[in-house]
Amino acid sequence: MLKDVTLGQFFPGNSILHRLDPRIKIIAVILFIIAVFTAKSAVSYGFLVLLLVGMVAISKISIRTVAKSIKPLLIIIIFTAVTNIFWTKGENLLWKWKSIEVYAEGLRAAALMVTRLITLITGTFVLLTYTTSPMALTDAIERLTSPLKKLGVPTHEFAMMMTIALRFIPTLIEETDKIISAQKSRGADFETGSLLKRAKAIVPILIPLFISAFRRADELASAMECRLYHGGEGRTKMKILKLHAYDFAALLFFVAVIAVTLLINKFLYI
Amino acid sequence: MLEFKNVTYIYGEGTPFQKKGLDDVSVKIEKGKVTGIIGHSGSGKSTLVQLMNALYKPSSGTVLLDGEDINKDAKTARDARFRVGLVFQYPEYQLFEETVGADIAFGPRNMGLSEAEIKDRVMNAARFTGLSDEILQRSPFELSGGQKRRCAIAGVIAMDPEVLVLDEPAAGLDPRGRSEILGGLMEYRKRRGNSLVIVSHSMEDIAEYSDNIIALSAGKILCSGTPHEVFSKFDILEESGLSLPEVTDVLHRLSRSGKSVNPSLYTVDEAFSELLPKVKK
Structure with missing residues (x-):
């Protein structure tokens, strides 16, 4: 049952989005987010949505998967839409019932806000989580934050912790499954009873799970020490991230996207 | 009596990752007997075991306990968990209570027994597994590996199941721990007269203790029957990569080299009395 939980949203593939350097992808996402926030005109929003559709097509990720990424935030999206529709005051009154007024400006604001949210979410998912393996991602984060090392921030250690955490999620899920089965075999009942009873169940x-997590951590630490792991100092990588021409092209492309968005805002404001 | 009728179990059915765990298995676990299940890892041993107490529901086929389908509804499933006690592989990882005694009492307490009855059962289970009164008061996390294992097994014995199923009860223990645990279990079965199912990939353990053997390979039953019957089919066993008990292997090699010995024997004593007269000759 727990095995059905999908973790790590990475979909392996070989598209240009998959092959881009993860560092470039992180920067590209930031640039894309900036573009989304600078968009004011409905046309610039349309431009960004078009761009996103293009990226989804290139990445070969199914529309259903993309739609699934929005699902957890559906409530926030609906809430945003509703508040914008009913609380934006303007000049063009469309509909009135007692004290509830809906203006054309409200509808516009709601539509743009929802588009903004959806492009932000799907943009990050398509550019990063869906097309980048967790390991590549942590590696990129380590490299991008490496200037902070000079300030004494242990960036390598943080990245290592992230990698280990990601690595052990499936293991711990399996372990939880086993413990649940074992306790069920001893007649434990997790499904019926009051909330308090179920919480107690x-x-x-939890106790065996914590104990095994600590035991695993201990064993892993010993194993790492046996192989002379001593942190990031002087450590070399097996996979060295190398920038290609298309990485720089992608970077320029996203800078251009911001420029185009700004231009549309200025000359094609609708 | 526990009976499997054409049971198939598929992991992750309907997903791209689906994989057959068991394939059309029909088998009976006889009452009051020790049944040994052998097979390689991935042969379906653990799947079979978890179907026995309704932790898994068969994808098709039925599991019957005294003729009743244990997966009929939630009540029969819960009932089956009490009647078929399942001890998992490395059961010490399920311990959680403050004292060994309280941990053993977890199962009986879930059965809704009276405090006096629970206490009685804890004492009995501790005796069968060789845990002293002093240990019952200690935290399960202070115990040695073998003691933890015995504590976890006691937790299931205390539920007094009609069928006690153990998945690799002696895995990871030293020879002394092994014989203590397996010997204790045999003692327990002799006194209570209930059925015992032992899963192992150690041919020696299975051969020594079982009345019946079920050999699994790739989710199917390779052969089943008494140890004599099973070990006489050594060609089938060897073909699927299962080793014979060492004694049987020696006898088998002798018979292949032209000596007239019975190769289906599997204990040292049997082999001794088979070979001795021939050596004297």
């Missing part, structure tokens, strides 16, 4: 799962 989790204790026989």
